[in-house]
Amino acid sequence: MSDPVGARAGIVVTGTEVLTGRVADRNGPFLADRLLELGVELGHITLCGDRPADIEAQLRFLAGQGVDLIITSGGLGPTADDMTVETVARFCGRDLVLDAGLETTIGDIVTGLMARFPEVDREAVIAANRKQALVPAGAVILDPVGTAPGVIVPGTPTVVVLPGPPRELQPMWNAAIATDxxxxxxxxRTRYEQQTVRMFGLPESGLADTLRDAERSVAGFDRLEITTCLRRGELEIVTRYEPQDAAIYSELVAVLRDRHPREIFSEDGSLVDDQVAALLAGRRIATAESCTAGLLAARLTERSGSSAYVAGGVVAYANAAKTELLGVDAALIEQHGAVSEPVAESMAASALRRFGADTAVAITGVAGPSGGSEAKPVGTVCFAVALADGASVTRTTQLPGNRSDVRERSTTVAMHLLRRALGGER
Structure with a gap:
């Protein structure tokens, strides 16, 4: 895709706790996605601590890049280290002024919060929060979601100042983009369409080869902006294009379908978790897990929004636990080993009966860092899906990575086996 000529933006994420890694940045990725949806080119995301000189340096850097919009997150609290508004005012050449209406609004919010803490000095807290009512002269005020208001300072560039907590920043962003x-x-800005295709069971090198072929065979391929990402063992292909190039994108999807019909599981961006949740509607599922510590049951419950279709689950690491809790024959374990397809199938069948479910999935494997053997190295995982109608799917796979990687990828494999089994694939 050609170099951007439309509106451009930059993001400054502030906060020493984010800079040092104590808190993961969620605001930068969120704002990047929202800008992408708007058709605004994101030039840079910068990260700095709460020092005013460092914040101002980021603002000056982005302004020097010719961006039209700068968005900051963090540093809007009542404490002395929250200096973003003051720094932005100085950068924009604006005086800080006390907004009486905003002071009243913040006072009312704080008074309501203080009702839960009767021993706290209310006047001292209100005095501390009065700092949050100081805004750059001429700024557009964004109503607080917590206690911190946001501000927009029009200019070249325009600066949008948002709070740090994602639960406050995200709804405030919606209010910000609605302002004149x-x-x-x-x-x-340029209007774009964005589509996402998801694949499972294809290495990145295989996709890269397909895209190289598409570059040669699809006329206008360079009009598409394609981003690929390996996420939890799945390949995510995000394509952005201008509306008039929709036919080019359709040709690309045709190439992907032709080369990888089994690996594509989503052309509308839907996640496997959502697909499995839809397929489980009206059903009851049970889980039996060894090596994943209940992560699959948690993932199923989280996506459903409740435990309505998760009938129950057993986490059994020890062989004795598999026998006592799931009824797996000790002789079967002795003959095949705990990490084996026969044991996985027995675990799934037992979970089906124990919880009166119509769907069951079992996972047993060697997650590491030790315990593997030459025959079954670390990363060897066996899966079994059993349905009440007698249908079943059993797989053994070798997953790369450390313990955390193996456990996470195992739940993804299990979700895809569920999707295929419930969708009639084998």
Whole structure:
């Protein structure tokens, strides 16, 4: 795709706790996705601590890159180290002024919060929060979601100042983009379409080879902006294009379908978790896990929004636990080993009976870091899916990575086996 000519933006994530890795940054990725949806080119995401000089340096850097919009996150609290608004005011050449209406709003919010803490000095807290009512002269004020308001300072570039907590930043962003100031700053944006294809069971090298072929065979391929990502063992192919290039994208998808019909499981961006949740509607599932510590049951429950279709689960590491809790024959374990397809099948069948379910999935494997053998090295995992109608799917696979990687990828494999079994594939 050609170099961007429309509206451009930069993001400054502030916070020493984020800079040092104590807190993972969720705001940068969220804002990047929202800008992408708007058709605004994101030039840079920068990260700095709470030092005013460092924040201002990031602002000056982005302004020097010619961006139309700068978005900051963090540093809007009442404490002395929250200096983002003051720094932005100085950068924009604006005085800080006390907004009386905002002071009242913050006071009312704080008073409500303090009702739960009767021993705290209310006046001292309100005085500390009065700092949050100081805004750059002429700024557009964004109503607080917590206690911190956001501000928008129109100019070249326009600066949007948002709070750090994602639960406050995300709804405030929606309010920010609706303002005339932000709409004016991104007026030159390009309208894009964005589509996501998801694959499972294909290495990145295989996809790379297919895309190289598509580059040669699809006319106008260079009009597509394609980003690929390996996520939890799945390949995510995100393609962005201008609306008039929809036919080119359709040709690309035709190439992917032709080369990888079995590996594509989603052309609309839907996640395997959502697909499995839909397939489990009206059903009851049980899990039997060894090496994944209940992660599959948790993943199923989280996506369903409740435990309505998760009838129950057993986590059994020790062989004795497999026998006592799931009724797996000790002789079967002795003959084939705990990490084996026969034991996985027995675990699934037992979970089906124990919880009165119509669907069951079992996982048993060697997650590491020790315990593997030459025949069954670390990363060897056996899976079994059993349905009440007698249908079943059993697989053994070798998964790469450390203990955490193996456990996470195991749940992904299990979800795809469930999808195939419930969808009638084998």
């Amino acid at each position: 100031a932000v709409q004016a700053a991104i007026a030159g």
